[in-house]
Amino acid sequence: MNLFVFTNFFAQTGKDLKNLGDYAEAASTKWGLAEPGVYYEGGLFFAGLIKWLLSTTEVSSALPFAGTVNGLMTSLAADGSIFPELGGLLITIGVVFGFVNVFAIGAVWSERKVSAHMQCRLGPMEVGPHGLLQTVADGLKLLTKEDIIPRLADKPLFAIAPAVVFAGVLMRFVPLPFGDKLIASDLDLGLFFIAAVGAVEVLGVIMAGWASNNKWSLFATIRTATQMVSYEIPIGIAFVTVILCSGSFSLMEIVNQQGGSLLSADDGYTYQGWVWHWNLFRNPFMPILGIVYFIASLAECKRAPFDLPEAESELVSGFHTEYSGMRFALFFLAEYAAMYLVAAVAVVIFLGGWWSGIYPLDALGTGPDATIYTKTLGLLVKVGVFLSKAFALVFVQMWIRWTLPRIRLDQMMYVCWKVLLPISLLCFVGSCLWELVSGGASVFGFGIVVE
Amino acid sequence: MIPCAYFMNIFKVARSIWIGMGITLKYFLNHKKTLCTIQYPKEKDLIPARHRGIHYLETEKCVMCWKCSDICPVDCIYIEGVRGADGPLQGGYRGQKATLSKFTVDYTVCIFCGLCEEPCPPKCIWLGPEFDYHSTDRTMMEKNLLTDEVYTEGDEVFVEWARGENDRLQEEKKKQKEAEKAAKEAEKAAAAAAEAEEEGSDAEGESAE
Ligand code: SF4
Ligand code: SF4
Numbered sequence: 001m002n003l004f005v006f007t008n009f010f011a012q013t014g015k016d017l018k019n020l021g022d023y024a025e026a027a028s029t030k031w032g033l034a035e036p037g038v039y040y041e042g043g044l045f046f047a048g049l050i051k052w053l054l055s056t057t058e059v060s061s062a063l064p065f066a067g068t069v070n071g072l073m074t075s076l077a078a079d080g081s082i083f084p085e086l087g088g089l090l091i092t093i094g095v096v097f098g099f100v101n102v103f104a105i106g107a108v109w110s111e112r113k114v115s116a117h118m119q120c121r122l123g124p125m126e127v128g129p130h131g132l133l134q135t136v137a138d139g140l141k142l143l144t145k146e147d148i149i150p151r152l153a154d155k156p157l158f159a160i161a162p163a164v165v166f167a168g169v170l171m172r173f174v175p176l177p178f179g180d181k182l183i184a185s186d187l188d189l190g191l192f193f194i195a196a197v198g199a200v201e202v203l204g205v206i207m208a209g210w211a212s213n214n215k216w217s218l219f220a221t222i223r224t225a226t227q228m229v230s231y232e233i234p235i236g237i238a239f240v241t242v243i244l245c246s247g248s249f250s251l252m253e254i255v256n257q258q259g260g261s262l263l264s265a266d267d268g269y270t271y272q273g274w275v276w277h278w279n280l281f282r283n284p285f286m287p288i289l290g291i292v293y294f295i296a297s298l299a300e301c302k303r304a305p306f307d308l309p310e311a312e313s314e315l316v317s318g319f320h321t322e323y324s325g326m327r328f329a330l331f332f333l334a335e336y337a338a339m340y341l342v343a344a345v346a347v348v349i350f351l352g353g354w355w356s357g358i359y360p361l362d363a364l365g366t367g368p369d370a371t372i373y374t375k376t377l378g379l380l381v382k383v384g385v386f387l388s389k390a391f392a393l394v395f396v397q398m399w400i401r402w403t404l405p406r407i408r409l410d411q412m413m414y415v416c417w418k419v420l421l422p423i424s425l426l427c428f429v430g431s432c433l434w435e436l437v438s439g440g441a442s443v444f445g446f447g448i449v450v451e
Numbered sequence: 452m453i454p455c456a457y458f459m460n461i462f463k464v465a466r467s468i469w470i471g472m473g474i475t476l477k478y479f480l481n482h483k484k485t486l487c488t489i490q491y492p493k494e495k496d497l498i499p500a501r502h503r504g505i506h507y508l509e510t511e512k513c514v515m516c517w518k519c520s521d522i523c524p525v526d527c528i529y530i531e532g533v534r535g536a537d538g539p540l541q542g543g544y545r546g547q548k549a550t551l552s553k554f555t556v557d558y559t560v561c562i563f564c565g566l567c568e569e570p571c572p573p574k575c576i577w578l579g580p581e582f583d584y585h586s587t588d589r590t591m592m593e594k595n596l597l598t599d600e601v602y603t604e605g606d607e608v609f610v611e612w613a614r615g616e617n618d619r620l621q622e623e624k625k626k627q628k629e630a631e632k633a634a635k636e637a638e639k640a641a642a643a644a645a646e647a648e649e650e651g652s653d654a655e656g657e658s659a660e
Contacts, residue, residue, distance in 0.1 A: 114479065116482075117478070117479050117482035118475045118478050118479045118482075119478070120478065120482070120485045120486055120487040120488070121486075121487070121488045122486065122488045122490070125490060399472060399475060399476065399479070400472070402475055403468070403471045403472045403474075403475040404468065404471065418457075419461060
């Protein structure tokens, strides 16, 4: 699978990791990777672990090639140059990929529960307590299913299309933080990267529909491509407005600014951030833009009421009609990963990222007298706040899905071009004017000082 | 006035989405109260009193009159046995005036019309509340009302034996009767002969006189 190629790409971007600082430092010092006091890269924690494993384990000499293997391991441990990349690779595979899988399993389960409860049903109840393991069982079933490729399909394209779709989603996780300092790579053009790489997913969908050699799939592909490309425009405008207001493309930077005023930078930071420092309340146009972004992001990740690409009942299931087994599961996984992704991006650009909006909670572990315990606690609180905001938005997505009926193609295009686009453009212009007039003040008059 | 219609449209959509989402949220939050599903095999719903499910037979009341199997529109009740409560059959099921060896209903055929309940003199066959009768095989769809179990091959063996036994007993009875009759006749004949002899001897005596 070409997933591996993409993960290699992650490793490259992992080079300029500048996060996970203290923890990586402590860990890598412990495992003898580098001198203390240097600012470490995010992957060093794992890199240190690998080095430690390589230098301590020894293959029993009873086995063949034991000498060669041991020599190789020793020389690898001595030469430290590859470890940061290995660490980046591991962080990407272990954290992002693992998170996506676990999230998809949990989200499928909770989606079924949410839908069931909204329709006076029980949902899955049999496998595990309250059906918790139902998704795992379904995944196992999909794994054991026959992998069918239609005889007249374009085999190589058909085979790699799900991987392209999934990789398109997974790549967008690279500049996305999970909490303070927890990020695969803090790209300078993070938001731009997220918008741009979204196109890879469209490409994968087109590949899937075309390669299936099925007229329904092809029609569905056209539908999907139209939808995804159209709705990228309101999303792009929302991004541009946020970038314009905060003056940065980097997601870390955008979130940090929503933490409030940066009072003294000499001896540690003192944040005085409250809810009104979030971008959503920065000017009167931002709430509208937030709603526009949310609606457009529903269409972008093919969720109801915009789930025309895969209307199971009416439109022969869309571009993945011909897919079965694990390839189908990859499409599914990509969809749920995209759900989390758009929700997390909304949290980053509008809802203040990992800032809870309550100053004392946010200040935990940031002052000059912070110990390792308060720092850890602060980090955990921030991760929790970020994830719970994102999950709340995911819940809203499910809530909308089980409330609204699917809309027609022409209605979908109407909503995009005639409603969302003008409104978002208006909000963009309004935000520009607001920034000009107020000089970057928020609605409540608290200035946001950008270093 | 197009812009007005345009904004009205947006407003209406937003309002209806608001209302709709309010309803779903209400249901989501009150899902314990609004729940309609029951975990079927573990808990069962209330069955109406006159529900017509699978049959029950109060064997000890049955008089084996065949009325139920006669009225059955699809002929799916099979009854075998002997009249007479202390019939010759040992190991059969005791009815009121009969001994039953077979009383089955074939559920691949039965239409649950409930007609068999009506003519039964002691009202001993009735359709109960249970409905989840199933099998993986057509031959297993016959219920043995005498045991409340599926009618199996073992039962069939018993019924075969009972038929044979019945025939044998009937035969024996017949033979016994015939033998009795023959004995009686022989007795009669003997008596007649004796009488005739007596008369004869009388006549002889008379003639001798
Ligand atoms: S319910 Fe109707 S069909 Fe079934 S055994 Fe009785 S009379 Fe026959
Ligand atoms: S009608 Fe009643 S008594 Fe007569 S055979 Fe049927 S169950 Fe027995």
